[in-house]
Amino acid sequence: MKRFGFHVGWRVAGGVFLLVLLLGQPRGGFGASVDYFGSLRKRLAADGFDPGRITHLYRDPKISFETRGVSMYFVHSEGKLNYDQFLAPPMIRKARIYMMNHDGVMGQAERIYGVDRQVITAILLVETKLGSYVGNRLVFNTFSTMAALSDPAVRNALWTEIQENTTLSRAAYDAKALKKSSWAYSELKSFLVYSQRHAIDPLTVKGSYAGALGLCQFLPSNVLKLGRDGNGDGRLDLFDPPDAIMSVANYLNHHGWRPGLPEATAAKVIYSYNHSRYYVSTVLKIAKELKG
Secondary structure (H helix, E strand, O other), X not given: OOOOOOOOOOOOOHHHHHHHHHOOOOOOOOOOOOOOOHHHHHHHHHOOOOHHHHHHHHHOOOOOOOHHHHHHHHOOOOOOOOHHHHHOHHHHXXXXXXXXXXXXXXHHHHHHHOOOHHHHHHHHHHHHOOOOXXXXXXXXXXXXXXXXXXXXXXXXXXXXXHHHHOOOOHXXXXXXXXXXXXXXXXXXXXXXXXXXHOOXXXXXXXXXXXXXXXOOOEOHHHHHHHOOOOOOOOOOOOOOHHHHHHHHHHHHHHOOOOXXXXXXHHHHHHHHHOOOHHHHHHHHHHHHHHHO
C-alpha cells in the first residue's frame, strides 16, 4: 500500500455493523481510570517530537480513544466486498467526465510516469468514488488509538469490550494488537512529520478507519515517500485532485509500471497498491471500459 492493502471505505460488512452498534463510546471510552494516551505521549516526546506540541494536540476536545474504529481491525473481512458497483454504467460515466475535467494533469502524469490515465482514474474511482467518500475519522485519532494498544492497560481494556464480538482468542488478539500498534505508531510519526512539513492542522484531516487519507487513500508513510505536488503550489495535499493524480502515477511507476505492460505484469503492480485480487481485477476492468 501505498497503504498496506486497505481499501477501507467500502469494507464494513454485517458483523462490523453489529459491533459498531455495541461499541459506540463517548469521549473517555470504557474506563476513566485508563490513561489512553499517556505512554504514547511519552514515546513521541522521546522520539524527538516537541513535547509542547504533543501535549497541545492530545488536550484537544476532538481527541478520544476510537473504540469503534479500532474494533474493526479485529473483525474485518475482505470476502464480502462488492466491487461490481464500480463497473455500473453511471460510475463509468462519472469516471469519463473526471478524466476530461482533469485532462491536463492526467496528460502530465502519463508523460512523466508512463501510467495510463484510465488506470489512475480507475484507482481513484474504487478508492473514494473520485473523492466523494474519503472517510470521516480523524487520522490522528485513528493512529493514536491503535498505537496506544502497546500499553497493556489500554490493550486489556479494549479486550474487555470486544471479547464477545470477535472470534480471536486472547493470545491471538494480543499478538495482532501489538503488531498493529507498532505499525500505527510508525504511521502516526509519519503523519505528524507530514502535517508539520506542509503546514496542515493534523486535527482537521479525516480518512478511513485504517488511517488512509486523500482521494487516493495513501497511508502517511507513503505520502512522505511517494506523494507528489501535482499543481505546483509547493504543498502536498492529497485531497486536491492534481496532487492525488500525480501521486497515484508516481506510486505505480515506483512499483514497476511502464507503458505497454502486459496485463499480468500490470496486475502485479496494481496489487502492490492494494493487496486484493478482487481490487486488481476491478481496476483493470474499469480501465478497459474507459479505454473503450
